[in-house]
Amino acid sequence: MSALTRNEAQLRAQLLDVHDYVVSLDLTTGDETFDSATVIRFTARTAGDTFVELKPEELRTATLDGTPLDTAALDGNRLPLTGLTPGPHELRIDASMRYSRTGEGLHRFTDPADGETYVYSQMFMDDVQRVFPAFDQPDLKAVFAFTIAAPAHWTVLTNGITTRTGDREGDGAGLWQSAATPVISTYLAAVAAGPWHSVTTTHAGLPFGIHCRKSLAPHLDADADEILSVTTDCFDRYHEKFTEPYPFDSYDQAFVPEFNAGAMENPGLVTFRDEFVFRSAVTDTERQRRAMVIAHEMAHMWFGDLVTLAWFDDIWLNESFAEYMGYQTLTEATRFTGTWTEFGMERKPWGYAADQRPSTHPVAPGPDDVPDTASALLNFDGISYAKGASALRQLVAWLGEKDFLAGINTHFARHKFANASLADFVDSLAAHTDRDVHTWARSWLRTTGIDTLTPRIQDGADGWTLTVDRNGSRPHRIQAGTYTGAADGALERTALLDLDVPTDEVLSAAGPRPDLLVLNDGDLTYAKIRLDETSLETALRGLSRIPDPLTRAVVWGSLRDMVRDGELDPFDFLHTLDAHIPEESDLAVVQGVLGFARTQVADRYAAPADRDTALGLITSATRDLLRRTEDGSDPGLRLAAVRTFIDSATQPDTLAAWLADGTVPGGPALDPELRWRILARLSVLGAVDAAAIDAALAEDPSATGAQGAARCHASLPTPEAKAAAWQRLFHDDTLSNYLFTATAHGFWQPEQAGLLSEYVPRYYPEAVALATRRGPAIADAAGRWAFPAHAIDPANLEAGHTCLEDPEIIPMMRRVLVDQLDDLARALRVRGA
Numbered sequence: 001m002s003a004l005t006r007n008e009a010q011l012r013a014q015l016l017d018v019h020d021y022v023v024s025l026d027l028t029t030g031d032e033t034f035d036s037a038t039v040i041r042f043t044a045r046t047a048g049d050t051f052v053e054l055k056p057e058e059l060r061t062a063t064l065d066g067t068p069l070d071t072a073a074l075d076g077n078r079l080p081l082t083g084l085t086p087g088p089h090e091l092r093i094d095a096s097m098r099y100s101r102t103g104e105g106l107h108r109f110t111d112p113a114d115g116e117t118y119v120y121s122q123m124f125m126d127d128v129q130r131v132f133p134a135f136d137q138p139d140l141k142a143v144f145a146f147t148i149a150a151p152a153h154w155t156v157l158t159n160g161i162t163t164r165t166g167d168r169e170g171d172g173a174g175l176w177q178s179a180a181t182p183v184i185s186t187y188l189a190a191v192a193a194g195p196w197h198s199v200t201t202t203h204a205g206l207p208f209g210i211h212c213r214k215s216l217a218p219h220l221d222a223d224a225d226e227i228l229s230v231t232t233d234c235f236d237r238y239h240e241k242f243t244e245p246y247p248f249d250s251y252d253q254a255f256v257p258e259f260n261a262g263a264m265e266n267p268g269l270v271t272f273r274d275e276f277v278f279r280s281a282v283t284d285t286e287r288q289r290r291a292m293v294i295a296h297e298m299a300h301m302w303f304g305d306l307v308t309l310a311w312f313d314d315i316w317l318n319e320s321f322a323e324y325m326g327y328q329t330l331t332e333a334t335r336f337t338g339t340w341t342e343f344g345m346e347r348k349p350w351g352y353a354a355d356q357r358p359s360t361h362p363v364a365p366g367p368d369d370v371p372d373t374a375s376a377l378l379n380f381d382g383i384s385y386a387k388g389a390s391a392l393r394q395l396v397a398w399l400g401e402k403d404f405l406a407g408i409n410t411h412f413a414r415h416k417f418a419n420a421s422l423a424d425f426v427d428s429l430a431a432h433t434d435r436d437v438h439t440w441a442r443s444w445l446r447t448t449g450i451d452t453l454t455p456r457i458q459d460g461a462d463g464w465t466l467t468v469d470r471n472g473s474r475p476h477r478i479q480a481g482t483y484t485g486a487a488d489g490a491l492e493r494t495a496l497l498d499l500d501v502p503t504d505e506v507l508s509a510a511g512p513r514p515d516l517l518v519l520n521d522g523d524l525t526y527a528k529i530r531l532d533e534t535s536l537e538t539a540l541r542g543l544s545r546i547p548d549p550l551t552r553a554v555v556w557g558s559l560r561d562m563v564r565d566g567e568l569d570p571f572d573f574l575h576t577l578d579a580h581i582p583e584e585s586d587l588a589v590v591q592g593v594l595g596f597a598r599t600q601v602a603d604r605y606a607a608p609a610d611r612d613t614a615l616g617l618i619t620s621a622t623r624d625l626l627r628r629t630e631d632g633s634d635p636g637l638r639l640a641a642v643r644t645f646i647d648s649a650t651q652p653d654t655l656a657a658w659l660a661d662g663t664v665p666g667g668p669a670l671d672p673e674l675r676w677r678i679l680a681r682l683s684v685l686g687a688v689d690a691a692a693i694d695a696a697l698a699e700d701p702s703a704t705g706a707q708g709a710a711r712c713h714a715s716l717p718t719p720e721a722k723a724a725a726w727q728r729l730f731h732d733d734t735l736s737n738y739l740f741t742a743t744a745h746g747f748w749q750p751e752q753a754g755l756l757s758e759y760v761p762r763y764y765p766e767a768v769a770l771a772t773r774r775g776p777a778i779a780d781a782a783g784r785w786a787f788p789a790h791a792i793d794p795a796n797l798e799a800g801h802t803c804l805e806d807p808e809i810i811p812m813m814r815r816v817l818v819d820q821l822d823d824l825a826r827a828l829r830v831r832g833a
Helices: 006-015 214-241 284-300 312-333 339-355 373-379 383-399 401-415 422-430 437-445 533-545 549-564 570-583 587-605 608-628 635-648 653-661 672-684 690-699 703-715 719-731 737-747 750-756 759-774 776-784 794-803 811-832
Strands: 016-026 033-044 048-053 058-064 078-084 087-098 105-110 117-122 143-150 155-158 162-167 174-178 191-194 197-203 206-212 251-256 269-273 307-309 418-420 452-459 463-471 476-485 491-501 507-510 516-519
Touching: 006 016, 006 048, 058 078, 078 087, 087 105, 117 251, 117 269, 143 155, 143 191, 155 162, 155 174, 155 206, 197 214, 206 214, 214 251, 214 284, 214 312, 251 284, 269 284, 284 312, 284 339, 284 587, 307 312, 307 401, 312 339, 312 373, 312 383, 312 422, 339 383, 339 549, 339 587, 373 811, 383 401, 383 437, 383 476, 401 418, 401 422, 422 437, 452 476, 452 516, 463 476, 463 491, 476 533, 491 507, 491 533, 516 533, 516 549, 533 549, 533 570, 549 570, 549 587, 549 811, 570 587, 570 608, 587 608, 587 635, 587 811, 608 635, 608 750, 635 672, 653 672, 672 690, 672 703, 690 703, 703 719, 703 737, 719 737, 719 750, 719 759, 737 776, 759 776, 759 794, 759 811, 776 811, 794 811
Parallel strands: 016 143, 206 251, 251 269, 307 418
Antiparallel strands: 016 033, 033 087, 048 078, 058 087, 105 117, 117 191, 143 174, 155 191, 162 174, 197 206, 452 463, 463 507, 476 491, 476 516
């Protein structure tokens, strides 16, 4: 299949003005395919040739202005339209399309809990072509309307208000008609159909709804008030910020199964992964994350849907803005006021890691750096999301929120229901400030890499002085916090200094130097922060005594970066964790530190001979947290500690006792998530067998149970279990995206390195072949989750680099392998530091 190039898109946009699509889908034709009949009305500005894209199972007929086209002319995903004359045209195409099992196109899922079937679309990038034909590029916006036939007991959702108009004669299938949308890009059209459980309300004169599978109904109902409250509170706050009103006729949120991303911003019909319908206990940080995703996707209604990128070099105009607005608006409009701490602990490290790999790119790459849709798909990463949002947060700190919002509203007014670029956005900002935003944009958005800021403090006879060394090229407006130890051991903030970096100014202060100085206190910029020697000693000794959780997040981030850069011994990090996490009160900090320690320090940075010692330090901290929370005072902290204790156990006895008792002593009782987590760890340790896993699945025959069982079976330390899992991963092409990922999570285990050694060299050729057969979504999963990340050795690194010499690797597989191998090389450097 051909990827659309930027040059091709520009030529087609010059030729065509697309008016509307009328899409008729029949979802009653069987389990494998559906019927798709589409009418596209467009105007050719001049005479010329072009093409329409589609990926049919069978192309039955195609007519242009009533004249049949040769269906055999379909070349890959392109049907030529030759000899167009100036003026209006009508294209009609009738095809059979294949349902997806990988979350691309129209995904079909049968719920093992009750046998009910659901379908939903994910049409981003090239995937609309799997559902209906389209002039598939973001700057050919059009009006969309759907007519859909579905099983009689199904409900159909689309971008606009969708109504059941009757029943089909003969089989009683429901016939549904959607309202026409305003003009939107092809990738934003959306359909979701099935026997949904729905909770609806009206707000600001519009219908709002949340929807999920019937088997999840009790869990959605339990959280419906919270979800709808977050939704309407953010909706109201955006209307206070933005002068353009919400541009669509309804707001539905569908929690759908086996969804690859966190969510998708389809106007009027946002789709979310249905793990956000919690069927087991979660921490408040996880509730906050769900709320942030709700706020993020709603921001897209303006950033991405109302005003859309012209080409995919400006992905950041969608994602960076939605990320920034999601966190900021959630803080302003809801009970979740600690969002930026979670951002600093969880999201920014994603950006920092991506920005230090060979695959890094500017937040706003140049047009020539994104020559086609295949390359564009690779840039949905920590740079376009986390780094871009961090840059916008720094822009607000530098520009001021009033001028920032004024520029945004000018941008909406100028480009609503159309497309825009970086230059358009910067021009809108420049209309409201005397500051040189064009230079700022070049420094921050057109460059790669991370600046490092290091304080230099000198004591003098009358006080101390501060200068900040910058290794990098960007300007930074930051704050520096100074802290002094109190008699009770607490660290008290004594000053918060405003700094512009770089500067020739030397800051001086009277009195003794502070015990701790934290650059970027408040986390307003994107940079690595180093501590001076005295501050580092203070931090290692008293980190949990810093009063503000966001400052603690900045300091933990500095320690994390020092470990990754080989400047802090991993075990110094673990000893600091053991000393301070039991006293930590912020959930985001606890979860972020424990997660980094468990998945990176213990599994990758500690030498294999030291791994049990590393896990012992982690479990020591979690035991202390469990003791501290025995009184039920903080169930979220307790749940975080229980999860990490389970994942870090090196002996099965305690976990087996919890499983037998159905509870952790002192709580919590084991819900499905904890039960499967324990079974997964016991499987790794060889303390359960296949029969026990099957018995657990019989007790929990849900989709989540099937995924848990797949992970557990793949985790068993026997040659037979590994061979069967390998066959499912790399040779059974019917495995769905979620079952593939669950199996991959179970397969590679550091405890089983000897058993797995024969599979490490096999991974590269077989993963490449799998990616070629199954496409980008499975390639991404195979690269991220099925990679032998535990094998931190030069032979694995060499095998990976040899694999990259193959010119036929599809772009997604190549990108993920480049990233994994760079992380592997980093782990080797850390071990050798």
